[in-house]
Amino acid sequence: MVESDRLDEIVQAWRDAENPVVFTGAGMSTASGLPDFRSARGLWKQQPESLATLTAMRKEPDEFYFFYQWRIARLWEVQPNDGHKRLVELERQGRVKTIITQNVDALHQRAGSQSVIELHGTLRTVSCVHCHARFESRQLLPKGEAWEAEYRAGLYRHGEECCCPKCGKMLRPDVVLFGESLPQDSWMKAVEWSRRSDFFVVIGSSLVVGPANLCPLWAAEGGGRLLIINAAPTPLDDKAAWIVREPASDVLKRIAEKMVP
Ligand SMILES: [Zn+2]
Structure with missing residues (x-):
């Protein structure tokens, strides 16, 4: 556990910061009980990485849609955790200007x-590949309960829930698939905030996925002080002013409590 005086130092620096920015990865959501889809590898015939592509959507739609339906179903079953809630409090106090997330x-x-x-x-959300109409992602879930069991039994076929209600073409998840570039607008904003940040907090990211991992690097190179809260070492640990290896929700709770005067 991070010592109390070290925590005081972090809180003081956070308080003094003009542009505190938070950057989050998968470790942020662990406490919500969201299963890491990579850990469910046995479920799919292929590697998740090869399913998360437009090619898979066109050539193996049953595999593709089941992969995303499974993930979307899990997503709506879980709730934000205490760590997410602490970040809301900190934002309301002006202590978080923006959150950049990989999640x-x-x-x-x-x-x-x-x-x-x-x-x-x-x-x-999901969007139509043709008319670009956007829907809440629950739209993509099959009716009834049987579809997961059907998949395991080799009987699953994707259905009309995967088609746009407006034009009938395919719906796709609004995530960046492998081989696609990051949404330009989000990326430009992230770059700008990272360069401007004087206090940059990384939470639950191993900082190995590019180009997202350039954000903390730019913050550090621009003179921002880096706080890394992550279970395992990251490639940017040597640039960090503080490294904390504790669950994010525990650390954020202690920081938020000290932050309020
Ligand atoms: Zn459409």
Whole structure:
């Protein structure tokens, strides 16, 4: 556990910051009980990485849609955790200017955070590949309960829920698929905030996925002080002013309590 005087130092620096920015990854959502889809590898015939492509959507739609339906179903079953809620409090106090997230689970927004930049898109919505109409992602879930069991039995076929209600063409999750570039607008905002930030907090990211991992690097190179809260070492640890290896929700709780005078 991080010592109390070290925590005081972090809180003081956070308080003094003009542009505190938070950057989150998968570790942020662990406490919500969202299963890491990579850990469910046995479920799919292929590697998740090869399913998350437009090619898979066209050539193996049953595999593709089941993969996303499974993930979307899990997403709507979980709730934001205490860590997400602490970040909402900190934003309301002006202690978080924006959250840059690699997560597609939308749990920051569901918790109540206002300024969230989603670098990898979102699983909260799906869009039509043809007319670009957008729907809440629950639209993509099959009716009834049997579909997961059907998949396991090799009987699953994707259905009309995967088609746009307006034009009938395919719906796709609004996430960045492998081979696609990041949403330009989100990326530009993230770059700008990272360069401007004087206090940059990384939470639950191993900082190995590019180009997202350039954000903390630019913050550090621009003179921002880096706080890394992550279970495992990251490639940017040597640039960090503080490294904390504790669950994010525990650390944020202690920081938020000290932050309020
Ligand atoms: Zn359409």
